[in-house]
Amino acid sequence: MQKIGVFVCHCGSNIAATVDVKKVAKMALKEPGVCHAEDYPYMCSEAGQSRIAAAIAEKGLTGIVVCSCSPRMHEATFRKAAERCGLNPYMVEIANLREHCSWIHKDMEEATEKAVILMRAAVAKVHLNTPLQAGESAVTKRALVIGGGIAGIQTAIDIADAGYKVDIVEKTPSIGGRMSQLDKTFPTLDCSACILTPKMVEAAAHENITIHTYSEVEKVSGFVGNFTVDIRKKARMVDMTKCTGCGVCQEKCPSRKTANEFNRGLNTRSAIYTPFAQAIPNVPVIDTESCIKFKTGKCGVCAAVCQAGAIDYKQQDEIITETYGAIVVATGFDTIKLDKYGEYAYGQSKDVITSLELERIMNAAGPTKGHLERLSDGKAPKEIVFIQCVGSRCSDDRGKPYCSKICCMYTAKHAMLIRDKYPDVNVTVFYIDVRTPGKNFDEFYRRAVEDYGVNYVKGQVGKVAPQPDGSLLVQGVDLLDNKQILKKADMVVLATAIEPNPDARKIATMLTASIDTNNFLTEAHPKLRPVESPTAGVFLSGVCQGPKDIPETVAQAGAAAVKVIGLLAKDKLKTNPCTAQADELLCNGCSTCANVCPYGAITYEVRLVNDHGIREERRVASVNSALCQGCGACTVACPSGAMDLQGFSNRQIIAEVDAICR
Amino acid sequence: MPVNQNNEEFRPVIVAFCCNWCSYAGADLAGSSRLSYPADVKIIRVPCSCRVNPMFILRAFEKGADGVILCGCHPGDCHYSTGNYYARRRMTLLFSMLDFIGVENGRTRVEWVSAAEGVKFSETMNSFVAKIRSLGKNVRLGDLRCKN
Known part of the structure; x- marks a missing residue:
């Protein structure tokens, strides 16, 4: 018979305000095997833990139940407390009286x-718990970062600086990500490329970093400390070891009609291309869907002009398999599609653009070489209207329920830059709220309004109507003046909501x-473990976890790196002892268990079994x-019924069912 | 909270099996967001929805439960890759058999609740309890039992 102690936590008033904790402790004493029960304001405090220790020592407890918050919060705390006084940590159970009881009932x-x-x-x-011993597993001292944007680059550099090997896997032909598409950054108006490209170069030159661009993660198996990852290195059709990055192939390529993804489709590119001038690696790829050689078999201009002989039309995708101790997801974001927002005439008029498209237009390397002009007729606009929250903070299923967080600030930036460079252009911003929480953010927004004369109108736009003369009629409302607004504009810019990279779900799976x-991606705890996924060994960096701007992304990237370094610094990891075990007397060797095991953890062996005095060789499962x-x-x-799970055994769960239903 | 007029006094016994990674965390989120649901629901934590043996559910009904709900990660999101698919198949079979022997389909449910879906957890429990209250006490199975 076990000697069980029950410890009921008040959690200040979090539990005690709705649950009569004294009564719970009193009732506990009536349970079989319970020889100690007490309540205390904060069981997780040092004083609370020492009360548990004292009771274990005095009464010789063999198992304890802590009635407190969720085991996801403090199970580890109480297990450690038990371990310190010689009780096996797996002899501790938590009754969740806070999240599952006091907080939801009145x-x-x-x-x-x-x-x-x-x-x-x-x-x-x-009562049915048994002491369990955690095993040990080795840690592969190498990390994988999925995504080569600023989040992934920063995480990789930080891990590599600590002395560990890091691989970056980037889907596109170059690292750099969204940030490389931006012209300037708020609130300092730094040139985006000027602060990003040194980081890209640093990552590429780092002795501990290996970059796989134009590559995708294909398969992941294993667990914390020992992930095995298949990476598909897509065929570039260009030999990376030979290419000198001279760019002649791109100049001479006769196929030039493919929409340029880097410029958001605002202009075209050649079939053999590097996304942008500072691309890393500076090795082009052949887009086989546009390439004339691949479509018709006749062309081969790039191979003819390449002095280095780097073009290889026969190159095949290559799958490499690597092992890693930790994986960081830094897959970033894209803007939402606007096909459900017909009222803004995006797609009908070339002069209705998204903010990211404006970013490319304002950029010297963009489709208009940095000149602000209408894409329809190349004329300089005189009236520009910005519309905020397009698809953000949306209550219906057309958009996203969340705030995209960056739009208020980049719109203020755009408005300011336009007014600075083109003082004769009028800028109007329609907004729901202007949200500027951040260091120097509100000052920045106020500068746009006060120093640069940007006209902010509180209200939403109902319709953007393209007019026969090429202008756009914006129908909006001014909520503060309570009046309808009809405004003629030459250009409309939509602050389009951001959403996670479309591959995020595939990668999470x-x-x-x-x-x-x-x-x-969900964090292990929204406040206390913001850069860890609930899956051990998987960490989150950047917008894949939630909307954030560049400073926040870089901060989170560093935080994720520290967590990875902390993991890789260990030589051994404790493994979860709650594993399956086969009862050799009951097992009939049918292989059903091995077929359902997702980890291939079950094998069969022929073993000498002593079945109540009968000794015979049997084929039995072994975990x-x-x-x-x-x-x-x-x-x-x-x-x-030969298989059972330690820590969650059939008898344990049935005992719980019985206790609840009795 | 919707309550069946005829059954206002009826306090059903409801067992909710929640997987550790998604639904238990979803229940925690419902708790920390103070999204209430009736106290009739008692949660049992299991590592994965595939850990729930049909035997546990039979046992619950045998011991007098009025409803049993199994919550796991959304299909495709299982922490162990495929566990919830096993659970889904097993429960489909089990529930149709239970219906045959007298535990109506309304008393059993499988629901996918992610760690981020506190609202869904609370709504699910509210609607499940309302359903059980409308069905009343689980007596049809009781009739089959050989008491005394």
Whole structure:
């Protein structure tokens, strides 16, 4: 018989305000095997933990139940506390009286009744707990960063500086990401490329960093410390070891009609191309869908002009397999598609553009060489209207429910830059709210209004109507003056909502990392573990976790790097001892369990079994506890009930069911 | 909260199996967001929805549960890659068998709730409890049991 101690936490008033904690402790004493019960304002505090230690020592407790917050918060705390006084950490169970009880119920009697039942279930379970020993697994001291934007680059540099090897996998032909498309950055108006490209060069030149561009993660297996990753290196059709980056092939390429992705499709590019001048690596790729050689078999101009003989039309995709100890997701974002926003005439008029397109127009390397002009007729605009929150803070399913966070600031930046360079252009911004929380952000916005005379109108735009004379009629409302506004504009810029990279979900699935309904990756704890995924060994950097600007992204990238360094610095990791085990007396060797195991952790061996005095050789299942992750699929699949999961055994769960239903 | 007029006094016993990675965390989020649902729901934490043996659910009904709900990660998002697919198949079979022996389909449910869906967790529990209250006590199975 176990000697069980029950410790009921008040959590200040978080639990005690709705649950009669004294009553829970009193009722605990009536449970079989419970020889100690007490309540205390903060069980997780040092004083609380020492009370647990004292009770374990005095009463010789063999198992404890802590009725407190979610085990996801403090299970580790109480397990460590138990371990310090010689009790096996897996002899601790948590009854979740806060998140699952006091915080969601108002009626004290009801909540207390439920709390008692949850306590009983935990006591019933701990009766059947057995001491478990964590195993050890080695750590591969190499990290993978998925995504080569500013988030991925910064994370990689920080990890590499600490002395660990890092690989960056980037889908496009060059690292640089979204930031490389920006012209200037708020609130300092730094030139984006000027601050980004040194980082790109640093990453490329770093002895600990390997960059795989034009590559995608294809398959991930394994677990924290030991991920095995297949990376598809797409065929560039250009030999990276031979190419000198002279650019002649791009100049001579006769196929020039492909929309230029880097310039958001505002102009065209050749079929063999590097996305932008400072691309790293400075090695072009052949877009085989546009290339005349690949479409008709007749061309070969690039191969003819290449002095280095780097063109290789026969190149094939290559799959490389690498092992990593940690994986960082830095897949970034894109702007949403605007096909559901017909009222803004995007797609109908060339002069209705997104902010990211304006960014390319303002950039000296962009489609208009940095001159602000209408894409329809090349004329300089005199009236520009900016519309905020296009698809952000949207209550219907056309857009996104969240605030994209960066739009207010970049619109102020655009407005300011336009007024600075072209003082005769009038700029009007329609907004719902102007949100400028950030260092020097509000000052920046006020400068746009006060020093640069940008006209801010609180209200939304209902319709943008292209006129026969080529102008755009903007129908909006001024909420502060309570009047309709009809405004003729030459150009309309939409602050389009951002959304996670379309590949984020695919990558999250491969990594078995959690993802939310907006396709942002979920953090292990929204406040306390913001750069870790709930999946051990997977970390988050940049906008894949939620909308953020460049300074925040860089800060988070550094934070993710520190977490990775902390992991890679360990030689061994403790493994989860809650693994499956086969009862050799019950196992009939049918292989059902091995078929459902996602980790290939179950093998079969012929073993001498002593079945109640009868010794015979039997084919029985054997679980490799280093590979088993403890999901329990095999335990249910097993037709003879031979498989059971330590820590969540059949008897333990049934004991909980019984305690709840009694 | 919707309550069936005829069953206002009826307090059902409801067992919710929640996977550790998605739904249990979703329940935690419902808690920290103070999104209430009836106290009749008691949650049992399991590592994965595929850990839930049909035996556990039978046991719950045998011991007097009025409803059992199983919550896991959305299809494709399972922490263990494929666990929820097993759970979905097993429960489809189990629930149709339970319906046959007298536990109506309304008393059993599988729902996918992610760690970020506190609102969905609360809404799911509210609607499930309302359904169980409208069905009343689970007596049809009781009739089949050989009592005394």
